[in-house]
Amino acid sequence: MTFTSQGPLLLAGAGKMGGAILEGLLARGLDPRTVIVQDPDPAPAVGDLLADNGIDVLPFIDELTQPPGVILIAVKPQIMEAVLPGLAKLAGPHTLVVSIAAGRRLASFEKFMPGAAVVRAMPNTPAAIRRGITVAVANKRVTPVQRAFADDLLSAVGEVLWVDDEALLDPVTAVSGSGPAYVFLLAECLAEAGRAAGLDAKLAAQLARATVAGSGALLEQSDLSAEQLRKNVTSPGGTTAAALEVLGGVDGLQKLMTAAVAAATKRGRDLAK
Template structure:
């Protein structure tokens, strides 16, 4: 599907679009099969596109039909981007959005055709993201496989059949990295209050969370098993977990936080 004749068109080469682009090139997609449309790329991105021989346009060019159209612009400017992008859509084009809050119905209204709505998260920038997707009825098995292949360069891809679940995905994994970053902030502050120098407390917290994440990534064990493995009876970890796992501990607070994000995602989509 991706070829110079029916190129992979990326609209928006910011952080997420740039991460996708880097992954595509590393996966072996030829630079000549990619067209980037971005009116104001960063200087570094503009140089990179030029050095790699990737075609870059500041506006949607005439006479181009995309094989895959990847929409990587912010939700608040999506509608303006879609008006000229419609000319890129042909009968065999699949359009893939990575923007939060924009529904399949929105893209069907403005683009028509085969639509995949996806929600990645920011660890995609280091190839450790996760993306959830939902497709409309016009997406063929081949189109779905193509979208899966392109999105998976930044991490695993999960598919759901019910678009309503995308709001919960947004609340859990889409917004989730911010929760982890805030956890690091809280851990470091708690360490400072126990007497550690602030900079040392932050280094310890960052390394602990990133290391635990990598351990969980590599281990076949579930999160609960990993937690149990480092918790000695009556030890320091058990003392901390008694607070975190109490009835008014971390779980009800996380329930409230993710529910708030879920309801906000529903409101934005509505």
């Protein structure tokens, strides 16, 4: 992939997620000479990536010799209001704006960049190993060519799905954006339950980690649904069935997960107000 023909790639925000996408793009052949990074304090690992590829980090950019082909906005939502006016001055008439900032609506960018083609995307943390999933939505200014271009950019860190209704990005964030934390919590709880049952803490942690990781890999590679895979490992009257009677009870895992996703969805909507 190269952005040379459409102008440079301007990365605003060199944190973990912005760095992960840039690393994925570089691995796919992006010319580092076409990259401009604006961040007063990049993450250490990202700083090493930039140094290794000869990419300078600028704390602030007030002008460019050529408008960016793409502005990838990866700054924290809290500082967006301070960052957007400067980025708007750098954008050209054909610049594509791609934001991965949580909780920021398309209208937030259109306010500062009237007439701009904007894609709002929600990746998740497995992007760090290029196993993420991203859901994106485009405003009406985005052309089919620009949408394909954004899809190619975002797919550098995993699968990309598109929705037409921006409101869906709140539950998307609650399921896939926040979802890795739920899985990590499951591993924590499983390890602690093993320890409480008498296992050495280190052994319990190893078992929980390998079980969650291996089950995820099996789920990904199998053509069977999660429901069918669960049934396949559950013998009637066996130990797994006894455990699932607890997890599948009235106040079990489904009720908790539904409430958790609802809470995260509501919080996303509140943050965008």
